[in-house]
Amino acid sequence: MVLLEADKVSRSFRIGDQSSLALSEHTLSVQAGEFLVLTGPSGSGKSTLLNVLSGLDRPSLGEVRYRGRSLADMTQQEIARLRNSSFGFIFQTPHLLPDRTVIENVELPFHYGCPRSFSEIRRRCLQLLEYVGMAPLTSRYPDTLSGGEMQRVVFARALACNPEVIFADEPTGSLDAENSCKILELLKKQTANNCSVIMATHDPGGIFYGTRVVRLEKLHANV
Numbered sequence: 001m002v003l004l005e006a007d008k009v010s011r012s013f014r015i016g017d018q019s020s021l022a023l024s025e026h027t028l029s030v031q032a033g034e035f036l037v038l039t040g041p042s043g044s045g046k047s048t049l050l051n052v053l054s055g056l057d058r059p060s061l062g063e064v065r066y067r068g069r070s071l072a073d074m075t076q077q078e079i080a081r082l083r084n085s086s087f088g089f090i091f092q093t094p095h096l097l098p099d100r101t102v103i104e105n106v107e108l109p110f111h112y113g114c115p116r117s118f119s120e121i122r123r124r125c126l127q128l129l130e131y132v133g134m135a136p137l138t139s140r141y142p143d144t145l146s147g148g149e150m151q152r153v154v155f156a157r158a159l160a161c162n163p164e165v166i167f168a169d170e171p172t173g174s175l176d177a178e179n180s181c182k183i184l185e186l187l188k189k190q191t192a193n194n195c196s197v198i199m200a201t202h203d204p205g206g207i208f209y210g211t212r213v214v215r216l217e218k219l220h221a222n223v
């Protein structure tokens with residue numbers, strides 16, 4: 001089943017009086033349960049494509065559809081709801097709120113898109129932290145964690161609302177081989193639950209995990 005589609009999607013950025021093309025008429029469809037790897041040189045548009053597919057950014061031309069519905073027809077509120085309840089995000093640098101504990105950080109999505117009772121939320125988040133091997137550190141603050149530990153907390157947070165799609169932008173970029181492997185294995189596990197993973201990476205180890213690899217090429221055109 002096709003979950004997400006990009007139909008001739010282009011994105012250009014205005015820099016001064018020039019327009020620079022980052023993505024040109026890209027067409028792609030993502031099946032449920034697929035582990036899609038986006039690769040290609042720096043500047044080839046991997047992050048741009050992820051941002052457009054996930055509704056964080058809008059294409060300059062073309063259309064993105066989720067379950068057949070164009071994101072362009074959705075209100076900002078609907079897109080925000082989609083991002084909070086159907087999508088999970090992992091970026092290269094783990095973004096955690098410094099003044100919240102590990103478990104409070106994982107609980108954050110429940111304050112936006114996944115309404116449940118407090119005890120239910122706690123139970124679910126403890127389960128998730130156990131799942132990513134972070135159960136002993138639930139009351140720590142982010143600045144006391146290693147990069148790999150932080151990324152696993154981000155991972156638990158990304159899973160909070162049982163996302164249908166996980167967008168991962170260089171999720172192993174700041175990790176050593178052992179921690180990279182842990183994150184990639186966790187990503188792969190999600191696809192067994194029919195969750196799709198779309199991951200941008202340069203990491204040859206990461207490419208190996210893809211059920212499909214799409215290579216983007218750098219565009220030099222200024223339009």
Ligand SMILES: Nc1ncnc2c1ncn2[C@@H]1O[C@H](COP(=O)(O)OP(=O)(O)OP(=O)(O)O)[C@@H](O)[C@H]1O
Binds near residue numbers: 022044045046047200
């Ligand atoms: N906000 C922006 N304003 C102007 N140009 C941008 C902006 N974001 C991206 N670009 C340009 O778009 C092109 C694609 O960038 P993008 O970040 O998508 O590449 P990437 O493939 O993710 O690269 P990397 O592997 O280094 O992360 C680059 O030439 C970049 O300079």
Ligand SMILES: [Mg+2]
Binds near residue numbers: 046047169200
């Ligand atoms: Mg990038």
